[in-house]
Amino acid sequence: xxxxxxxxxxxxxxxxxxxxxxxxxxxxxxxxxxxxxxxxxxxxxxxxxxxxxxxxxxxxxxxxxxxxxxxxxxxxxxxxxxxxxxxxxxxxxxxxxxxxxxxxxxxxxxxxxxxxxxxxxxxxxx
Numbered sequence: 001x002x003x004x005x006x007x008x009x010x011x012x013x014x015x016x017x018x019x020x021x022x023x024x025x026x027x028x029x030x031x032x033x034x035x036x037x038x039x040x041x042x043x044x045x046x047x048x049x050x051x052x053x054x055x056x057x058x059x060x061x062x063x064x065x066x067x068x069x070x071x072x073x074x075x076x077x078x079x080x081x082x083x084x085x086x087x088x089x090x091x092x093x094x095x096x097x098x099x100x101x102x103x104x105x106x107x108x109x110x111x112x113x114x115x116x117x118x119x120x121x122x123x124x125x126x
Contacts, residue, residue: 009120022096038092
């Protein structure tokens with residue numbers, strides 16, 4: 001089993017910044033990809049960003065490109081999501097996820113991810 005624990009959420013004003021962390025533990029960590037997803041009230045969970053553990057390649061949703069940056073620290077088994085220029089529409093529960101599939105691309109759909117964290121609330125006030 002793999003445990004994923006998110007932290008770093010909170011309340012911030014529009015234009016502000018937050019950095020989310022996702023610490024992984026448990027099974028020897030050999031996930032191929034780590035992703036961040038978010039779910040706002042009344043909406044479906046949506047892809048935000050993802051990173052390949054081995055290559056460091058990244059992918060972003062169009063809505064966050066240029067504002068969010070995903071990174072990883074392999075030694076700490078931790079993935080980060082730096083969120084800048086936050087907008088009220090970024091308000092959601094943010095969850096990290098681990099994918100063990102072997103692919104030639106970074107998956108952006110929830111069904112491609114095998115383990116999920118509990119999520120951390122991000123609220124952006126206007």
